[in-house]
Amino acid sequence: MADDAVAAPKAPPPRLNPVRVPIAEEPIAERTSDFREVLHAYSKETAILEAKRCIQCRRPWCVEACPITQDAREYIRLIAVGDFDGAARVTLRENPLATCLCKVCYHYCEDACVVKKKGVPIAIRHLKRAALDYGKSDLVYVPSKPKNQRVAVVGAGPAGMQAAWELGVRGYSVTVFEQEQRYGGLMQTIPAYRMTDADVETDRARYRDLDVTWVPGTKVGVDFPVDKLLKEDGYQAVFLSIGTPTHRTLGVPGEDLEGTIPALGFLKEINLGHDVHVGKEIIVIGGGDVAMDSVRSALRKSGGGHVTLVYRRGRQEMPADPEEVHGAEQEGIRFLFQKAPLRIVGNGHVEGLVVQSIELGPPDAGGRRSPVPVPGTEETLPADTVIVAVGQKADLEGFDASLDLKLTSQGWPQGKGKGFETGVPGIFAAGGRSVVYAMGTATEAADAIDAYLSAKRGEPTGPRPDPFGGPGAFARPPGYTTPIRV
Ligand SMILES: Cc1cc2nc3c(=O)[nH]c(=O)nc-3n(C[C@H](O)[C@H](O)[C@H](O)COP(=O)(O)OP(=O)(O)OC[C@H]3O[C@@H](n4cnc5c(N)ncnc54)[C@H](O)[C@@H]3O)c2cc1C
Ligand code: SF4
Structure with a gap:
């Protein structure tokens, strides 16, 4: 540019509205006595309001953060103009498990959303749900020409x-x-x-x-x-x-006592509608999502019992989804951090869990601080049920x-x-x-x-076809580069 050239004035950056349209929840006192759904769906009107917060980024971080490159920017744009049918079609075009994901996705898109820099990110997962609730979502996938393989x-x-x-x-x-x-x-x-x-x-x-x-x-x-x-x-x-x-075990004495339950089996049995019994003083061991689902389910099954989560690292190190941790806290779950289980004790049936305090040492290769036991800090926590949620294999x-x-x-x-x-x-x-x-x-x-x-x-690989049988191939959204593996 010549020295005396006057630079064109830059367009002002789009205004971000940092405040999310609230997502209603079942009242805590009522929801913890059964397994009713906790989060309520947006109404059409509130979904449109929330969608209007999206600034339609030229480079859609939300899409790039998604492992299946779901074109959230586009379905949000369609919701903002009230086109729920279009939004449902976009959602289902690249996501055959959209009904599941609109309830349980860990929404890497929301973590990447540019609005998060100033406030609460767009409620992308909840808007997906609105797209399916209010748009025509009983679409049927259509195969392209049979490959005979x-x-x-x-x-x-x-x-x-x-x-x-x-x-x-x-x-x-x-x-x-x-x-x-x-x-x-x-x-x-x-x-x-x-x-x-x-x-x-x-x-x-x-x-x-x-x-x-x-x-x-x-x-x-x-x-x-x-x-x-x-x-x-x-x-x-x-x-x-x-x-x-397959569930992982703790590998401590007493794991075979009656009243010790592996989390996966516990959760599966509840979903199958089987009679699952827990006591009134329940301890769940673990810090991930399975532990969160276990504490909240145990509370619902206990009929007014006490549920304590025991985790050997600190709150910051918990791998569980923050939303689930928040839900558990709201429901009155007690969290005991930096306690390592040593043994489960009881006479045929669980009567307690012996734990030892932990100090957090320097970060390990994965960046997580390693747990270091503190000698002389053993204590017994009373329990009639111990649910082990320390991972799967x-x-x-x-x-x-x-x-x-x-x-x-x-x-x-x-x-x-x-x-x-x-x-x-x-x-x-x-x-x-x-x-x-x-x-x-x-x-x-x-x-x-x-x-x-x-x-x-002996044929070249073609592009992915339109899953609804349309003439065009599936196209990546403009601005999209490549999925970010987080
Ligand atoms: C309690 C719990 C809560 C979770 N919550 C969330 C959440 O909110 N959001 C989220 O994104 N993720 C969540 N996850 C994680 C998520 O469910 C998994 O990451 C996901 O299901 C992995 O999918 P997958 O297909 O790789 O494996 P899996 O889901 O493990 O599926 C593997 C399937 O293969 C079958 N199988 C195994 N061996 C054989 C065999 N030899 N022959 C035939 N079939 C076989 C199994 O029965 C199973 O059906 C949760 C997990 C758990 C346990
Ligand atoms: S990153 Fe956020 S603001 Fe930008 S397009 Fe995606 S949802 Fe909209």
Whole structure:
């Protein structure tokens, strides 16, 4: 620019409204006696008001932060102008589990939303719910031209369901094998006050025109070896999305006492409507989301009992979603930080938990401060029920070492290749630590499976088709670069 040139005045930055339209909740006194849904949906009017807070960023951080690149900016824009049908279509175009995610997604989009710099981010997850509640959401997915190739998906959690959808809309014939009778994977353990089995079934119903066959009650690797699918059953590729269905134990004395309950089984049994008994003095051990769901569920089951969470690190180090921690605190859960369980005591039945105080040492390789026990600080906390929520692990029974699976730091089995290929050609494996994250890995694996099978047909890999059968291909939103893996 010449020295004497006058720079054009810059457009003023868009005004951010830092205040979120409140999301109503069931009153605490009423909601803790049963499993009714806690969060209320926005009305049409309040959804439009909230959507109008979005400044429609040229570079949509919300979209980039999403592992499945859900075009939140676009559905928010449509809601702001009252087009709920359009918003539902955008949502479902790239997200076959939208009904589940609008209730339980950890909304990495909201953490990335630019409005968070000045106040409370746009309620993106809740607006997704408004799109589905008020827009035409009983849309049906349409397969593109049949590819005449079969893919077996093992595990019907979010990763398996996403892969089945990605491959189904591309015209592949997909069979999903699931060891349980119900679908949704670990989503089956999420309490009904957040989401239900009916939400999974609402999403699954939209697959009805895809060539996807669901086979429950089949444990691949045990009922038959995985390579049989490729060698004898006519499948050209296999996607393993077997997740982490097994609970981890504490490894302390007394874990076999009556009244000690693994969290996964506890939550699953409640959702199945079985008779689940807890006492009046309940301790939950852990600091993640499963622990949060356990404390709040135990409270609801206890009929006025006391629930205490025992966690060996501090509040800052808790991996649980802050919203869930807040919900638990509101409901009167007691939090005991920096206490490590040493043993569960009792005479046949749990009577207490012996804990030791912890100091937090320097950060470990993962940046978390390591717990250091303080000698001489043992104490016994009275309890009649101890729920162990210290994580899950994969069940690799029947899966051969030749697959060369990698376990992520949180224990999720994945392939090691770029597209999650395993050590066996044609077998891919992915999944992960949140619903949408698992779906993101499955999307990448499905792209790789499509490329693998296209090469087998001697064809180039095409773009992902419009899942509603429209003439255009699926297009990434403008401004979008690449998903940020957080
Ligand atoms: C209590 C709880 C609450 C949670 N809350 C949230 C939340 O609010 N938001 C969120 O985003 N995430 C949440 N999560 C995490 C989320 O559920 C998981 O990250 C997600 O389900 C992972 O999906 P996945 O498909 O990789 O694995 P999984 O969900 O574990 O699914 C794997 C599936 O494979 C099946 N399977 C395993 N082995 C075989 C086999 N050999 N043959 C056939 N089938 C097999 C399993 O039965 C299961 O159905 C929660 C998890 C738990 C436990
Ligand atoms: S980052 Fe926030 S303000 Fe920007 S487009 Fe996304 S939701 Fe709207």
